[in-house]
Every structure is written in structure tokens, then in C-alpha cells.
Amino acid sequence: MNILIVDDDRFVIAALKQKMDWPSLGIKEVYSASNIRQAQSIFQAKPIHLLISDIEMPQGSGLELLSWIRSEKYETQAIFLTNYADFNYAQKAIELQSFDYYLKPIEFDKLELIIKKAIKKVETSKIKEQSIGTGNYWQKNKEEHQQHFWEKHLKEDIRLTEEDLQKQLKIKQIDYSLGDSFVPLLIDCFPYKLVNYQTIHSVIEQESHFQLKLKTVITDAFRSHPIHLDSFLKLNQNTDDYLALFRLNDGADVLLDELVSSSNELIATAQEKLNCAIQCRLGPVRSLGNVKQTFKELHASKKESIDFRNNVFLFTHQDKEDKKYTEPNFQLLEHYLETENRLSFMNKCDQYLTSLANKKILSYSVLCSFRLDVTQIIYTHLKKKEILANKLFQGKTHDFLLEQSSRSIEDIMIYISYLVDVSLEYMAFTDSQKSVITTICDYIDQHYQENINRNSLAKVVYLSPDYIARFFKKEMGVSLVHYIIQKRVAVAKELLAHTDLPIHIISDKVGYGNYSYFTKIFKKETHYTPVDFRKNSIFKS
Missing domain, CATH: 3.40.50.2300 (Response regulator)
Incomplete structure (x- = not known):
């Protein structure tokens, strides 16, 4: 102790x-x-x-x-x-x-x-804990065996015969029989929010705590039915989708309408207690031997049918025919972007996606085609403004939202709103030439000792290198290259006049690794060599 x-x-x-x-x-x-x-x-x-x-x-x-x-x-x-x-x-x-x-x-x-x-x-x-622990250990051990069985069974591509399935159950000491019936419920969670179109905020502080709370919410929602939550699995460590497997009590019947009602209760409770939106995909009652195939079909349908969050979807066999992509009114979207009419742009995208969902033709491939076209409209508009979209839209926030965007209508709309908001904000920034010039000058003031050129500055202000060079000279009356030289020479003059640092060290400090080149540049700007300038400064002082 x-x-x-x-x-x-x-x-x-x-x-x-x-x-x-x-x-x-x-x-x-x-x-x-x-x-x-x-x-x-x-x-x-x-x-x-x-x-x-x-x-x-x-x-x-x-x-x-x-x-x-x-x-x-x-x-x-x-x-x-x-x-x-x-x-x-x-x-x-x-x-x-x-x-x-x-x-x-x-x-x-x-x-x-x-x-x-x-x-x-x-x-x-x-x-007391040891006493409770003994009973809990037996129950936990049983649950772990069941969970391990389902994780392996559902992921394997091999189709087991009834005899092989019985052998596995016996080896793992799991008390299932081939006549047992199960109801699979696929749950997609959306535990994140975009704050000020810049920061991803997740409601999950610890994954294990979230899973435990979600499991409790699921159990409570289906408590009144003649079924019990037999296993609860996280399907992939990198995603937020789960599988809840309910086992029917012996001789029990369940009504589909009641299961849908409980699924809706689950969604409402998750929003209230977990602050998290979810989607539920409810499978039919299946015997033990058929659960695996039903799960695969249920999982495949999730990707192919895109819809809104906080809805319950019943399993249906998917139509194998590819859903055709009908383009939206691109000219109207371009007009909204040109006139900076964010609200109309977003409303038009939302109406288009909602219409496809209502017609049951919003598939994964259709959504990806629409996302590509909308992205191209935005990128083309930015290019007209000399803005490098591939530089502007990079980093963890963009990559995360892009990855999430094919999960639901809300997710694709969040991604589009991010693209539009960032674009409009940056276009407003670039419209003020002084803001861009100030940013560039501040960057040069802080990084003059580095290898600065118009290409490296393009990564800072997300503008094309040629455009940077043109408008910098127009606004400042001096070329970008000459401005950088003037800044470096000004710093070198201060160091020569007020420090005892060797001249080759000063050359390095202002970004010229080649001492001879530094001397040449310095003399061209000041009409003195660094040595003569230092002597003259000492004489004056």
C-alpha cells in the first residue's frame, strides 16, 4: 500500500x-x-x-x-x-x-x-473490488471472445460452411447456435465541427470514453425490445463507424417499425448527450450463418447511397446500374462567385444535392463528380485573381474536410463552404494591395537572411510569382530583388558600424554565403567595400 x-x-x-x-x-x-x-x-x-x-x-x-x-x-x-x-x-x-x-x-x-x-x-x-472483479472478469472475458469472433469472422473473405462455423464457436467457447438470429445496425458518427472555417473541433476527448458512452446510449435506446446488444465493434481505427449486433431472445419476434423508432431515439439521444450527429443503417433479422453477408451488403450500401445525417436507413439490395451524373448550372454558380454572393452559391449547391437525394440518385461517384466540378469552378476563379489555389488550400484542415466530404450531404456542404469562405476572405485580402505588400515586406524583414525569391514568397501570399513581381514593383517603385538587396545591405551596414563581428560572419547573417559576392553587392549599393565602410564609420564616430 x-x-x-x-x-x-x-x-x-x-x-x-x-x-x-x-x-x-x-x-x-x-x-x-x-x-x-x-x-x-x-x-x-x-x-x-x-x-x-x-x-x-x-x-x-x-x-x-x-x-x-x-x-x-x-x-x-x-x-x-x-x-x-x-x-x-x-x-x-x-x-x-x-x-x-x-x-x-x-x-x-x-x-x-x-x-x-x-x-x-x-x-x-x-x-469488494476483487469480488466484483471476479464476476466482471468472467463477463468481460465472454464479451471479448464474442467481439474477437465477430471481428475476425466479418473481415474474412472466406465463406464458412455451417460445420466450420460450429467448430469455431466450439473452439472459442461461444454459446451461439446456428439457429440464433441477429439484427445488425451500422452506425456512422460525425463527431467534429468546423469553427470559423479554420479549426476542426472534435467532441471526442478520449476515444475509449466516447465508445463507452455510445454503447450505453445504444443499449438504452433498444432496452424495450426482445433483443439485447450482443457485440459492439469499431469497424476501422481511422474512421468513426461502428457495428452494433443485437441478438434476439429465444422465440422472440421484432417489429421493423419499432426498431426504426428506437434508432431515431438513438439519434436524438446521441445529439443531446454526446453532442454528435449520427447515421443509422438498419439491417434485417438474419440467422448466424447469414450475418456476414448481410453486413457486407449493408456496408457497401453505406458508401453508395449518400444522404443527410441524423437519419435511419433501411437495408435494400442496391441497384447495380450506375447512377448518371447530371451537371448543375455552372454558369449560375460562377456568377455567384464573381459577385461574391456566398449565400446564393451555397443555397444552389444545397438545393442540387437535396434534389438528387430525394430522387435516390446521389451516389458516391455522383457526389465525387459534383465535388470535382465545384472545386474546379472555385480554383478557376482564384486563378483569374492570380491566387494559387493549390497553395491556399493545403494543410490538415483542408485534408480532413476533403476526406470527410463524401460521407454525407452535410459533410460535402461543409467542405464547399470552407472552400468558398477561404476564397472570399483571401480575395478581399488581395484586393487591398497594401495588405499584400505589407505581408511581403514583413516577411522579408524577418527572413532576409534566408534564400528569398518570388517563388518562396508565392508560398507565403498564395499568389503567382509573376504577379508578385509585377505589382510589387508597381506599388513600391523598386523591384522585389532590389528591395531584398536593400534590406540586406541596410542590416549589414548596422552590423559593420556597431559590432565587431568579422565581415564573413556578417555576410552569412544577411543571407550571402559567398563573401566575394556580398562585397560586390555591398559596394554597388554603397560605393564602399565592407572594410572601407567599417573604417569610415569608426572615423565618423
């Missing part, structure tokens, strides 16, 4: 360590910390069964520490030490389920009695 003592007074920690006979109390390790941050690090690294903590500390109170311990689910008994008999402290300590509350100065015989009681409570809790 381990104990942690937390107090900003090192003399209190030393006294507790030395004057208490910890081994006789059954304490193996005594750790100490002087603030919350140190205490949290110890909790994360070591098992702590008992905590003795001061309440008033400069870098956070002991009550804050215990609140964190409870939120992290650590099973620890806490004893508080304090100089103040404050009712509010005592009330908060009780709320956080502290074991005891002790006023300083410390009387070690009385504190020892409190510690013994706390240790006894820790030991009692351990026995």
Missing part, C-alpha cells in the same frame, strides 16, 4: 515521514509533493491508496487535487490537514468523499488512529 503526502511546508512533510511508523501500518512507499502538479504526476506514475494533503497551498488547494482525483477515477482515501476550521472547506471535503478532515497542529497519535481507519477502508474496498 502506498501513501502520498502533499504540503507546501517541507517541515510538515519531513515530520510526517520521520515520526510515523509507516511499515508497521502496512505502508510500503511514502511519496511526497509540494504542489498539485507534482502530486498529479505521482498519481499518474504510481498507485496511490492513501492521500494526506494540506488544503491551503499557493499553487492550488488540496480540494482541487481531490476533485481531479475523483474525475480521473482513482480509488484513493483522502485525509485533509488545515490550519483553519472553515465550514466551507469541511463541506467541500465531504462532497468530494474525503475520509477525514484534521486541524493542525498535528498530534501524531490521533493522526495515526485516523490513518489506521483509512487503511482499513482501503482494504475493505479492495476485497
Whole structure:
């Protein structure tokens, strides 16, 4: 058993360590910390069964520490030490389920009695946990066997005979029979939001916690049916899709309308409690031997039928005929973009996609064709403005939204809105020539020692190199190359006049690795060599 003592007074920690006979109390390790941050690090690294903590500390109170311990689910008994008999402290300590509350100065015989009681409570809790754990282990072991069976069975391409399937069940000690019936429910989650068309915000803080909450929501939604959640699988570590497999109770019948109603309840609860949109694809009741084929068909239908989030879709055999792509009114979309009419542009895209969904002809391939055409319209418009779209739209946000865009109508609309918003904002920025010039000059001021040219600046302001060179000279009255030279020479003059740095070092510092070339450029701009300029500066001073 381990104990942690937390107090900003090192003399209190030393006294507790030395004057208490910890081994006789059954304490193996005594750790100490002087603030919350140190205490949290110890909790994360070591098992702590008992905590003795001061309440008033400069870098956070002991009550804050215990609140964190409870939120992290650590099973620890806490004893508080304090100089103040404050009712509010005592009330908060009780709320956080502290074991005891002790006023300083410390009387070690009385504190020892409190510690013994706390240790006894820790030991009692351990026995209770072990008892519960034994039953939980059996149940968990059973669930893990079932989950492993389904993960392997559903992913394998081999079609098993009934005899082979029975053999596998026997080897894995799973109590299924070939007559058992299951209902598959495919769940797509959309746990992200785009904030200010720049930042991806995910509602998932920890994947394991989210899965546990989602599983609980699913179980509650279908609680009234003669089925129970038999297995819950995450289908791919890189995606947010899951499979819930419900097993029918012996001799039970289920009504499709009731399952759809519960699926809608699941969607509503997920929005409320998980702050997450989802799609549900409900499969038919199938015997054990047919679940695999149904799952494959259900999974294939998800990709081929694009629709809105927060809907329930019933399994139907897909029509193998390719859905034809009918182009939207591109001229109208181009007009909206030219006139910077964002609302009409977005509404037109939304109406087009909704119309296709209502007609049941919005497939994955149709959506990809539409996405390509809309992207091309936006890229072409940016090119007219000399903006490099491939530079403007790069990075994690763009790549994430592009990857998500084929999952639902909302996702493709989020991606399009991102493209439009970023485009309009940057066009407004480039319309102000002074803003672009300021950005370029600021960049040169900070990076003059690097290899700067119009191509590298194109990556900074997302404009074509030729256009940068043209308008820079027009606005500044000097070429971009000459401006960079002037900046470097100005810095070199300062270093020559006010430092003792060797000239070859100054040459490097202003971006000229070749000393001879630096001397040539410097003399051309100032009519002095660097050596003569330094001598002249010293003479003047």
C-alpha cells in the first residue's frame, strides 16, 4: 500500500515521514509533493491508496487535487490537514468523499488512529473490488471472445460452411447456435465541427470514453425490445463507424417499425448527450450463418447511397446500374462567385444535392463528380485573381474536410463552404494591395537572411510569382530583388558600424554565403567595400 503526502511546508512533510511508523501500518512507499502538479504526476506514475494533503497551498488547494482525483477515477482515501476550521472547506471535503478532515497542529497519535481507519477502508474496498472483479472478469472475458469472433469472422473473405462455423464457436467457447438470429445496425458518427472555417473541433476527448458512452446510449435506446446488444465493434481505427449486433431472445419476434423508432431515439439521444450527429443503417433479422453477408451488403450500401445525417436507413439490395451524373448550372454558380454572393452559391449547391437525394440518385461517384466540378469552378476563379489555389488550400484542415466530404450531404456542404469562405476572405485580402505588400515586406524583414525569391514568397501570399513581381514593383517603385538587396545591405551596414563581428560572419547573417559576392553587392549599393565602410564609420564616430 502506498501513501502520498502533499504540503507546501517541507517541515510538515519531513515530520510526517520521520515520526510515523509507516511499515508497521502496512505502508510500503511514502511519496511526497509540494504542489498539485507534482502530486498529479505521482498519481499518474504510481498507485496511490492513501492521500494526506494540506488544503491551503499557493499553487492550488488540496480540494482541487481531490476533485481531479475523483474525475480521473482513482480509488484513493483522502485525509485533509488545515490550519483553519472553515465550514466551507469541511463541506467541500465531504462532497468530494474525503475520509477525514484534521486541524493542525498535528498530534501524531490521533493522526495515526485516523490513518489506521483509512487503511482499513482501503482494504475493505479492495476485497469488494476483487469480488466484483471476479464476476466482471468472467463477463468481460465472454464479451471479448464474442467481439474477437465477430471481428475476425466479418473481415474474412472466406465463406464458412455451417460445420466450420460450429467448430469455431466450439473452439472459442461461444454459446451461439446456428439457429440464433441477429439484427445488425451500422452506425456512422460525425463527431467534429468546423469553427470559423479554420479549426476542426472534435467532441471526442478520449476515444475509449466516447465508445463507452455510445454503447450505453445504444443499449438504452433498444432496452424495450426482445433483443439485447450482443457485440459492439469499431469497424476501422481511422474512421468513426461502428457495428452494433443485437441478438434476439429465444422465440422472440421484432417489429421493423419499432426498431426504426428506437434508432431515431438513438439519434436524438446521441445529439443531446454526446453532442454528435449520427447515421443509422438498419439491417434485417438474419440467422448466424447469414450475418456476414448481410453486413457486407449493408456496408457497401453505406458508401453508395449518400444522404443527410441524423437519419435511419433501411437495408435494400442496391441497384447495380450506375447512377448518371447530371451537371448543375455552372454558369449560375460562377456568377455567384464573381459577385461574391456566398449565400446564393451555397443555397444552389444545397438545393442540387437535396434534389438528387430525394430522387435516390446521389451516389458516391455522383457526389465525387459534383465535388470535382465545384472545386474546379472555385480554383478557376482564384486563378483569374492570380491566387494559387493549390497553395491556399493545403494543410490538415483542408485534408480532413476533403476526406470527410463524401460521407454525407452535410459533410460535402461543409467542405464547399470552407472552400468558398477561404476564397472570399483571401480575395478581399488581395484586393487591398497594401495588405499584400505589407505581408511581403514583413516577411522579408524577418527572413532576409534566408534564400528569398518570388517563388518562396508565392508560398507565403498564395499568389503567382509573376504577379508578385509585377505589382510589387508597381506599388513600391523598386523591384522585389532590389528591395531584398536593400534590406540586406541596410542590416549589414548596422552590423559593420556597431559590432565587431568579422565581415564573413556578417555576410552569412544577411543571407550571402559567398563573401566575394556580398562585397560586390555591398559596394554597388554603397560605393564602399565592407572594410572601407567599417573604417569610415569608426572615423565618423
